[in-house]
């Protein structure tokens with residue numbers, strides 16, 4: 001069953017009933033001011049840091065759900081009937097309803113009793129404010145008197161403190177109302193130089209700034225007293241819960257339309273010019289901004305330019321394949337999700353509160369893979385931020401805070417895969433941009449000293465080589481990519497964090513996954529070194545990769561697939577010898593990607609990749625995607641850590657952990673199996689799963705971190721949508737390995753590995769300033785690649801001059 005449909009021409013998902021299984025959300029903002037918005041206007045906003053600069057309040061896990069948002073109320077002043085044009089929070093029946101989630105904007109439209117309302121929410125680019133543009137139309141045959149009430153509940157900035165520290169916070173709240181603008185200025189009197197404001201384009205009939213005055217005692221957002229009575233009380237918040245509510249009266253003739261603009265914004269004053277009078281905000285700087293954005297023309301122009309900017313960005317790659325789900329994910333939604341994920345890391349979604357997690361080191365490195373083509377300058381900056389949280393020994397803070405860009409001491413370091421991802425992120429940047437100058441940039445370590453970025457990458461590899469266990473495989477430390485495989489932890493205390501508790505000493509737990517990742521990273525760095533005129537380095541990294549690959553072939557192979565690890569005592573993990581957790585997905589993908597067991601090795605070696613992929617198909621693949629492991633752990637295994645703390649089939653304990661699926665798509669493509677690669681791609685493609693929305697439950701336009709696995713009673717149900725490494729990796733898998741349009745250091749490779757039933761496809765790729773018009777088709781005889789009609793040797797398209805446009809014909813041998 002569906003709850004809406006895609007509108008690809010408008011690049012929107014259209015939700016046609018408000019009661020989706022969970023709130024289906026979207027993100028507002030592209031630079032510094034951001035918000036989450038659900039299909040019923042729930043959500044909240046923040047400036048740069050979702051924890052420390054939270055503008056509005058939200059109640060996670062409230063009943064009913066999705067509580068707190070950008071609410072408008074309409075009241076028919078002749079009858080006293082009132083409703084929410086976004087359905088929530090009053091949940092009054094609407095005559096029709098439609099939510100369109102677009103790229104960084106959302107519109108919610110509805111009609112009730114002849115009053116049509118359409119609200120556009122977006123953040124003008126470069127501004128620290130959001131616009132709500134309400135368009136009201138009277139479709140009745142008689143005039144209508146309508147009261148419009150706006151409503152936001154302010155958060156007292158630090159979202160964590162805001163939900164816990166009531167003994168203080170019930171006394172600190174302060175507001176000002178000036179010229180119809182509501183200013184929220186809690187703590188402005190002391191160390192904050194910022195405030196929030198809530199403005200309206202129309203003359204006000206009234207306002208409220210104290211929550212309880214607006215809602216009335218013991219009432220919720222679903223039945224505010226002010227709305228019921230048709231008048232606000234002019235309350236001024238002193239402590240308690242500062243609120244923003246405007247009341248506007250509108251009279252509409254039959255057929256008439258009226259636009260009302262609301263602005264919610266953030267403003268920071270220079271410290272020396274904070275006050276106009278003792279305790280009074282100096283509004284001289286913010287006032288012109290408010291005036292500008294209350295003008296309909298400014299709003300309309302900014303909305304057009306937001307749309308144009310997305311259209312421009314998405315023009316980097318346009319594909320036209322025989323598969324509609326592929327086209328819309330590649331051309332629109334997957335790219336969009338990549339950039340949102342790049343902006344938010346894993347901090348703020350329906351499943352992450354914006355409070356507890358900063359930017360993950362490995363997460364952010366992987367996010368680069370899917371966003372570098374969309375935002376190369378920001379990718380460069382991100383790379384430098386990430387490298388600055390490295391230690392001189394090559395290790396890295398597991399997370400850092402976006403506002404201060406410093407590492408998180410509470411979590412610390414010791415996730416031994418972390419530094420290697422930086423090599424992959426930088427490689428992706430170099431392949432996309434060719435900007436080798438970044439390698440020479442001097443970047444400090446977070447403890448002592450500094451090195452060029454290239455030096456940082458060297459130390460990333462060195463970090464692994466300095467931590468080798470008894471089988472010659474890398475030591476796992478706290479965990480590797482799988483945060484929940486904690487082999488040195490042995491936690492017996494309820495609630496203790498598996499990631500931060502003291503590991504028991506003397507552990508020799510080793511990770512086959514890190515070995516595969518190291519092999520991949522060492523080959524990448526070898527290619528970078530060679531292209532950067534460091535031939536000797538290149539040879540030595542290549543030798544490191546070969547050596548590690550050989551160790552994996554010897555000690556990391558279980559017989560039919562790659563082992564996952566060796567535990568603290570040296571026993572194999574992910575082996576047929578165990579009864580549970582016999583096979584894990586992630587080493588099968590990453591080892592093949594690292595070139596282990598591929599055809600360029602020996603004959604015996606060559607069979608490893610295909611054998612392990614057969615094992616994956618037989619043991620891990622379900623119609624809902626590839627499970628992380630099988631069989632799931634039925635009970636807690638203290639020697640394995642958090643992984644077995646999850647009930648079977650969920651999260652790291654055997655869900656379809658979508659992040660790893662593209663690794664198996666890539667591995668399948670690498671062995672030339674386009675059917676398997678595309679089949680796996682389709683199984684988790686959100687658009688392809690749209691018809692089973694009642695089972696999938698999360699948004700059909702973005703990937704989710706997990707889909708419950710076969711061992712779970714809810715097999716097929718998705719969770720943790722939006723912020724996941726799945727976004728970047730799926731985009732890489734489909735565009736670079738299946739469609740085969742792959743940026744490399746020396747140019748653009750076009751090497752499709754298509755499913756047999758495809759005749760071909762066309763694509764346009766902007767790459768290093770030139771445009772490549774690509775046509776892929778099958779021929780009866782042998783394949784070839786032609787550039788502007790001239791056949792070239794191999795599959796690498798030579799770099800075209802910036803500004804030029806070249807035609808690439810890839811002819812695949814039919815099979």
Ligand code: GLC
Nearest residue numbers: 346360362363481482483484
């Ligand atoms: C989450 C984390 C990621 C980790 C994965 C597997 O997605 O954000 O860092 O690799 O879980 O545990």
Ligand code: GLC
Nearest residue numbers: 346483484499642651652705
């Ligand atoms: C990752 C995992 C999650 C785990 C968390 C611990 O996000 O996906 O299962 O609880 O890391 O920090």
